[in-house]
Amino acid sequence: MPLYLLSAWDPPKAVITKIERALANFFWGQKDDKRKFHWCSWSAICLPIIEEGGLGIRSSSDVCITFSMKLWFNIQKGLSLWARFMFGKYCKTRHPIISQPGSYSPMWRRLAPCHMLAESFLFWIVGKGHVSLWYDNWCDLDPLYLLMDEIPSQCSDWRVEDFFVLIK
Structure with missing residues (x-):
């Protein structure tokens, strides 16, 4: 139950500190x-435990970041009704990577600091080509927008599938 709360709610740092203090008091x-x-x-x-010699207890702040990354992935893939709602509300006309938190909901602001970290672990398989040419990491380098100085506005919504006709 506590882990579910960490996935659904972004607790303040003081709460994370108190949780970790309670766990530390168990040991010390x-x-x-x-x-x-x-x-x-x-x-x-x-x-x-094995790799670095610790006890394998998860840090609560790391768990919160991991859950935020999971929520980001769900939004990218549209894996749930909530994810499709968030995508539709905040990313109607633009890719989630370039949607800025601004005055958005607390949940969207929670995802803003960790979305680049999450994106560094994502690799998109082209498949039918429904991935963004510029913003998704589909070519095993980095997303192409990171390699460009500026993306022309008329081609910012291009998908990889738009170039399948050119290749055939």
């Missing part, structure tokens, strides 16, 4: 009015 807390010895830092405990 007190016994008979004596504080326990801190063998390692909280960040070391949150490292993966």
Whole structure:
């Protein structure tokens, strides 16, 4: 249940700090009015077990960022009614990457800081060509808009499928 709340709500940093403090007190807390010895830092405990020698406990702030990235992916793919609603409301005429948070909803403002991180992990398979020529990472480099100084306004909504006719 707490993880679901972190996925649906973006808690303030003070709440995240209190959650992590409660988890840390489990390890370090007190016994008979004596504080326990801190063998390692909280960040070391949150490292993966095998790869980096931590205990594999997830940092609550990392979990929030991960959930935000998952929500961003759902919006990009339109995987739910909520995702299609958010896409339709904030990205009617433009790609989600170039939609700025402005005075949008708290949820959209939550996604704004992490969308570039999420995009760095996304790779789009061309398939039928329904991916954006400029803004989706379909050529295994970076999205092409990052490589260009400026994209002409008349071709900003081009899709890869628009060039299939030229290739055949």
